[in-house]
Amino acid sequence: MDRPLATLSGSSQAALIDGDIAHIARVMRPSLHGDLGGPILPAAYWRKRLYQLLDGGNLSHAQLCSVDSLLLQLDQFQAQPQLAWDALAPASAALFPPPYPAGTHQTA
Template identity: 75%
Template sequence: MERTLITLTGSSHAALIDRDIAHIARVMRPSLQGDLGGPILPVTYWRKRLHQLLDTGNLSHAQLCTVDSLLLQLDRFEAEPLPVWNAPAPAAAAPAPRPRLATGRHR
């Protein structure tokens, strides 16, 4: 079986980069917020992905601006503590009291 090398034209390469940037923009924040176990993928992973895009050297001005914005979001995520509503509840939190039912008999 013979393999052929697929080369991308400029416009299809730009579209591929656009899709990659859009994907990162869509999933980066939920991945960083993660769950009670912490981030699903760490800041270092996302920073590496964005720098790989920058290293292609073929980004348009709009793509550069978007990647820069995503890198700034990573910087903010590292610099600011999680909002209170994202922090896990203290382990010693007592459960809410159960309501008492009336014990009288009805005839």
């Protein structure tokens, strides 16, 4: 967040902070879970973003609570052991069963 917040009016500044908090809340968890290559952005990145908001010093009580909640989510995410991809459920545990019993096949 490299915006010069000190030059904005109070309501504009609050709206920008609200937008930043909403954005982080929306994308932090999917970014941390990532894909087969791992996290898209690490927890350290999100923690830095949240601390930048706190360091701005112009947060309302509701904004402080939101940032605190996001920091707690980060702590919880980092405290959980991450599953290895080979420890995930096997394909046989799929939601939808195969269209015909195993060992048989359809012929037309």
